Amino acid sequence: EIVLTQSPGTLSLSPGERATLSCRASQSVSSRYFAWYQQKPGQAPRLLIYGASSRATGIPDRFSGSGSGTDFTLTISRLEPEDFAVYYCQQYGGSPQYTFGQGTKLEIK
Amino acid sequence: EEQLVQSGAEVKKPGESLKISCKGSAYSFTTYWIAWVRQRPGKGLEWMGIIYPGDSDTRYSPSLQGQVTISADKSISTAYLQWSGLKASDTAMYFCARYSQQLGAFDIWGQGAMVTISS
Numbered sequence: 001e002i003v004l005t006q007s008p009g010t011l012s013l014s015p016g017e018r019a020t021l022s023c024r025a026s027q028s029v030s031s032r033y034f035a036w037y038q039q040k041p042g043q044a045p046r047l048l049i050y051g052a053s054s055r056a057t058g059i060p061d062r063f064s065g066s067g068s069g070t071d072f073t074l075t076i077s078r079l080e081p082e083d084f085a086v087y088y089c090q091q092y093g094g095s096p097q098y099t100f101g102q103g104t105k106l107e108i109k
Numbered sequence: 110e111e112q113l114v115q116s117g118a119e120v121k122k123p124g125e126s127l128k129i130s131c132k133g134s135a136y137s138f139t140t141y142w143i144a145w146v147r148q149r150p151g152k153g154l155e156w157m158g159i160i161y162p163g164d165s166d167t168r169y170s171p172s173l174q175g176q177v178t179i180s181a182d183k184s185i186s187t188a189y190l191q192w193s194g195l196k197a198s199d200t201a202m203y204f205c206a207r208y209s210q211q212l213g214a215f216d217i218w219g220q221g222a223m224v225t226i227s228s
Contacts, residue, residue, distance in 0.1 A: 035214035044204055044218035051213060088154055092213060096168045098144065098156040
């Protein structure tokens with residue numbers, strides 16, 4: 001079973017700053033099946049990035065994804081107040097296995 | 110607008126049975142997998158299982174196999190998650206989500222259904 005480990009657990013930043021969130025897989029995963037989601041309190045998760053680097057419909061271009069193999073990154077170039085939320089990475093590894101990371105909470109500093 | 114609409118919150122006692130639903134609309138329900146995702150209070154997302162409504166092919170997370178049953182009725186574009194003997198540890202928010210094979214991701218999510226198990 002592939003395990004996704006996100007870091008940091010909590011990231012404290014101010015609006016306007018740049019956020020870099022990391023997700024590391026316990027073994028190599030296919031970029032084709034790697035995604036990032038945003039979840040705000042009391043809401044369902046929302047797809048941000050699919051295929052490791054493609055933005056989902058309606059997602060602002062301040063969000064970008066990169067990486068391959070075992071190391072993936074979500075970057076938010078300039079934080080807006082509405083970006084403070086919990087972010088999850090997720091991969092599909094066959095079998096089937098749809099694994100989520102444990103989440104990174106992005107909070108206002 | 111493509112969407113998934115889930116049934117409402119439930120409060121049950123340990124040992125009781127429960128079936129919650131997830132209805133798809135404005136898209137071809139039979140050609141997308143539908144997954145169920147659990148989120149315990151204050152915790153992260155956990156994939157439970159997935160069904161292809163077109164032929165009811167169903168796969169489960171090994172850690173949850175036998176504890177829940179996933180089904181679908183394609184005639185009414187609805188997927189289900191059911192328990193036959195609830196436990197306190199089943200207390201959680203349950204989301205259904207559409208899996209897009211084109212995107213390789215869960216692109217549409219239901220609003221969630223809170224299930225509370227308490228004696």
